[in-house]
Amino acid sequence: MPTKPEATPTTTGTGPIIDVRDLAVHFGLRGSSLARLFGRDAGTVKAVDGVNLTLARGEVVGLVGESGSGKSTLGRALLGLAPATAGSIVFEGQDLATLSRRRLRDLRRHIQMVFQDPSAALNPAMTVEEAVGDALRVHGMRSAEERRVKVIDALERVGLSPVELFLEKYPRDLSGGQKQRVVMARAIITGPSVLVADEPISMLDMSVRAKILQLMLDLKQDLGLTYVYITHDLASAKYFCDRIAIMYLGRIVEIGATEEIFANPRHPYTKALLRAIPDPDPGRQLPRDLPRGEVPDAAAPPLGCAFHPRCKEATPTCGWESRDLRTLVEAHWTRRSPDEYGAERAVVGDIDHFDKPATSTTLGAQGAPAAREFLDRVRIEAPDDPIWGGIESITDDGSGVRVHFHEGIDPALRRAGGVEVACVLYPETSTEG
Amino acid sequence: MRKVFKALAKPFTETAGLARWMLVIGIVITAVFVICAIFAPLLAPYGFDQTSADGVQFVKREAPSGDHVFGTDRLLFDVLSRTIWGARTAIEVVVLSIVICVFVGVPMGLISGYYGGWLDRILLLIMDALFAFPSFLLAIVFAFLLTNKLPSGGFSGVLAVSLSLSVIYVPQYYRVVRNTTVSAKEATYVEAARAIGASDFVIMRRYLFGNVVQSVPVIGTLNAADAILTLAGLGFLGLGIQSTEAAEWGHDLNRALADAGSGIWWTGLYPGLAIVLLVTGLTLVGEGLNETINPTLRRRRLLPVVMTPREGDR
Ligand SMILES: Nc1ncnc2c1ncn2[C@@H]1O[C@H](COP(=O)(O)OP(=O)(O)O)[C@@H](O)[C@H]1O
Ligand code: SF4
Ligand SMILES: [Mg+2]
Numbered sequence: 001m002p003t004k005p006e007a008t009p010t011t012t013g014t015g016p017i018i019d020v021r022d023l024a025v026h027f028g029l030r031g032s033s034l035a036r037l038f039g040r041d042a043g044t045v046k047a048v049d050g051v052n053l054t055l056a057r058g059e060v061v062g063l064v065g066e067s068g069s070g071k072s073t074l075g076r077a078l079l080g081l082a083p084a085t086a087g088s089i090v091f092e093g094q095d096l097a098t099l100s101r102r103r104l105r106d107l108r109r110h111i112q113m114v115f116q117d118p119s120a121a122l123n124p125a126m127t128v129e130e131a132v133g134d135a136l137r138v139h140g141m142r143s144a145e146e147r148r149v150k151v152i153d154a155l156e157r158v159g160l161s162p163v164e165l166f167l168e169k170y171p172r173d174l175s176g177g178q179k180q181r182v183v184m185a186r187a188i189i190t191g192p193s194v195l196v197a198d199e200p201i202s203m204l205d206m207s208v209r210a211k212i213l214q215l216m217l218d219l220k221q222d223l224g225l226t227y228v229y230i231t232h233d234l235a236s237a238k239y240f241c242d243r244i245a246i247m248y249l250g251r252i253v254e255i256g257a258t259e260e261i262f263a264n265p266r267h268p269y270t271k272a273l274l275r276a277i278p279d280p281d282p283g284r285q286l287p288r289d290l291p292r293g294e295v296p297d298a299a300a301p302p303l304g305c306a307f308h309p310r311c312k313e314a315t316p317t318c319g320w321e322s323r324d325l326r327t328l329v330e331a332h333w334t335r336r337s338p339d340e341y342g343a344e345r346a347v348v349g350d351i352d353h354f355d356k357p358a359t360s361t362t363l364g365a366q367g368a369p370a371a372r373e374f375l376d377r378v379r380i381e382a383p384d385d386p387i388w389g390g391i392e393s394i395t396d397d398g399s400g401v402r403v404h405f406h407e408g409i410d411p412a413l414r415r416a417g418g419v420e421v422a423c424v425l426y427p428e429t430s431t432e433g
Numbered sequence: 434m435r436k437v438f439k440a441l442a443k444p445f446t447e448t449a450g451l452a453r454w455m456l457v458i459g460i461v462i463t464a465v466f467v468i469c470a471i472f473a474p475l476l477a478p479y480g481f482d483q484t485s486a487d488g489v490q491f492v493k494r495e496a497p498s499g500d501h502v503f504g505t506d507r508l509l510f511d512v513l514s515r516t517i518w519g520a521r522t523a524i525e526v527v528v529l530s531i532v533i534c535v536f537v538g539v540p541m542g543l544i545s546g547y548y549g550g551w552l553d554r555i556l557l558l559i560m561d562a563l564f565a566f567p568s569f570l571l572a573i574v575f576a577f578l579l580t581n582k583l584p585s586g587g588f589s590g591v592l593a594v595s596l597s598l599s600v601i602y603v604p605q606y607y608r609v610v611r612n613t614t615v616s617a618k619e620a621t622y623v624e625a626a627r628a629i630g631a632s633d634f635v636i637m638r639r640y641l642f643g644n645v646v647q648s649v650p651v652i653g654t655l656n657a658a659d660a661i662l663t664l665a666g667l668g669f670l671g672l673g674i675q676s677t678e679a680a681e682w683g684h685d686l687n688r689a690l691a692d693a694g695s696g697i698w699w700t701g702l703y704p705g706l707a708i709v710l711l712v713t714g715l716t717l718v719g720e721g722l723n724e725t726i727n728p729t730l731r732r733r734r735l736l737p738v739v740m741t742p743r744e745g746d747r
Contacts, residue, residue, distance in 0.1 A: 076624075
């Protein structure tokens with residue numbers, strides 16, 4: 001891979017170029033038509049949930065996280081493509097969240113986007129010249145000759161030469177890397193100052209990835225661009241970004257300078273992501289250590305810290321709840337014989353109500369002693385599971401017991417060393433910096 | 434220019450076997466009728482409502498002869514001339530109704546599919562209702578309502594019938610365009626267009642239009658055949674175009690009905706044959722085009738797999 005040049009902030013202005021404050025983007029889920037008929041809400045997905053992010057001029061900020069963590073939605077919100085539910089996005093003194101559609105369209109020439117799949121991002125019915133030139137045409141450049149001059153210039157900048165060879169081509173005649181270059185030409189032709197690149201290399205062949213990244217760095221150098229680089233791949237972020245924001249379920253859980261994040265990762269999720277980076281040395285293939293479990297359902301995120309079901313360092317106050325108990329009990333049952341399972345199932349009774357997130361839930365159908373005995377058996381099998389610390393008390397209740405969990409803490413971002421982390425392991429300090 | 438030729442040649446280069454033959458035969462038949470329509474004044478020996486030549490009245494129901502190759506009918510009209518002029522009326526009506534359908538159905542489908550919401554639901558409801566209604570009945574009602582309502586003139590009958598036919602076929606254009614728009618608008622390139630600052634109008638015009646009108650020619654040709662039949666049906670019922678206004682095969686067939694009992698076959702045979710031939714031609718073109726443009730319907734020819742004999746087999 002080519003080497004990363006020093007960060008060179010352009011001096012065309014002072015202060016942040018984009019300032020995102022408490023941004024939330026929620027999507028209403030469409031339930032079944034029957035549910036809608038009875039006015040029941042199918043819930044919302046909090047794709048972005050209270051994000052603060054400041055982009056300095058000329059810097060490259062990486063948004064890193066697993067799929068579904070809200071990176072693309074945050075990126076789209078920066079162009080006003082995803083409507084902000086709450087909060088503000090201030091670009092050059094204007095709040096995008098409150099602009100009219102018309103003003104927003106005008107503004108888009110300054111903030112542009114590169115998409116993950118270059119084959120899908122180009123209209124199959126437009127030639128390269130039409131596709132790239134249309135960015136100028138929609139902003140009022142009527143003359144085809146004028147457009148052509150600019151298109152040729154943009155295509156040369158992205159390294160598609162000889163340009164004459166490409167002007168009349170359709171997307172289907174180009175390779176993936178060439179298509180991504182066309183997408184980039186279209187993005188830079190209006191002279192933007194911010195470029196949001198949503199996983200720009202993840203769909204490309206290995207052989208062209210480094211070239212495209214290098215091209216992006218060259219363009220940044222030449223045009224004084226500010227980048228938001230979205231990726232699920234920390235390795236490319238390390239090479240490309242000045243700062244990295246780690247996202248999980250719509251939140252930024254850790255943000256700081258790239259060197260600091262890599263040298264001294266603080267958030268357990270960041271650590272897990274770092275461990276999951278495949279070793280470039282093929283002789284030392286370590287098992288990839290992804291965080292345990294799946295990314296939870298974004299429509300009903302875990303209580304407390306959203307990462308707690310997968311966290312290796314979770315504490316009693318991280319937000320333990322009924323669904324965690326279900327996971328634990330079901331894991332226990334997978335190791336039982338059918339007979340044992342049948343007996344225990346009778347003791348425990350129905351556990352479907354665990355699916356409703358709650359910090360207090362009932363368990364047992366054959367009296368409190370049997371239920372307590374069952375919980376003890378589960379505990380002996382998994383004594384180290386942090387959930388046990390999260391249980392505040394177990395009291396008798398009806399035909400079984402009621403399990404009370406500690407009220408969880410939803411940690412806000414706070415300073416820890418050179419970075420900011422959202423995790424209870426790093427106590428909030430009253431001193432600034 | 435090369436692009437246009439390439440697009441025109443596509444149906445030929447991309448079809449094979451039966452589909453190509455259907456297309457070629459269909460195009461030849463249709464072309465013959467189109468030529469008749471365009472050059473009717475040159476090809477037809479007489480005018481469509483001419484009853485005399487050189488001051489001599491034609492003979493009523495004259496059998497085919499040298500002067501009247503297809504004979505004459507009971508209004509003294511020359512059957513050959515009316516058959517040729519009839520092609521002009523048929524083609525006029527079909528072209529006009531398709532043009533109306535495209536100009537109404539395509540933009541409606543685009544807007545409905547793109548914006549969605551209540552507008553989409555209302556339009557869908559109306560179009561589905563129109564589509565569910567028995568089409569011939571619908572045509573009769575509209576032809577009945579429109580005849581004599583339009584500003585009179587030689588063309589008003591043709592226009593009235595074309596409008597009636599458009600009402601029948603517009604839901605199909607609307608449906609196809611609307612449904613393709615609903616799926617196409619989710620494409621990343623539409624979001625990319627929005628990202629460069631394109632307005633809704635530009636997105637519909639430059640990004641969606643070209644990708645959703647691809648199946649319109651197929652609907653057009655398939656409907657054209659149906660339109661010829663409906664037109665003849667209306668004429669047979671005496672609706673729409675009057676004999677003195679233009680030559681219309683269905684109307685002529687109606688008049689020929691009385692002749693059939695008395696052994697006069699020529700007044701009915703030729704207009705009837707013309708209808709059958711043109712419908713066949715248009716259907717062949719439509720189905721042939723369908724095979725090429727609609728990839729889901731296209732069956733790739735299976736190539737036989739030739740296995741080389743194994744060494745030890747013999
Ligand atoms: N238009 C939408 N409607 C409903 N839900 C959406 C929409 N876009 C994204 N989401 C949801 O928001 C969450 C974040 O998605 P996304 O921003 O695409 O994540 P990422 O890019 O990090 O993979 C996901 O749970 C996704 O299902
Ligand atoms: S707050 Fe920190 S320790 Fe607790 S679950 Fe979340 S990441 Fe893990
Ligand atoms: Mg994404």
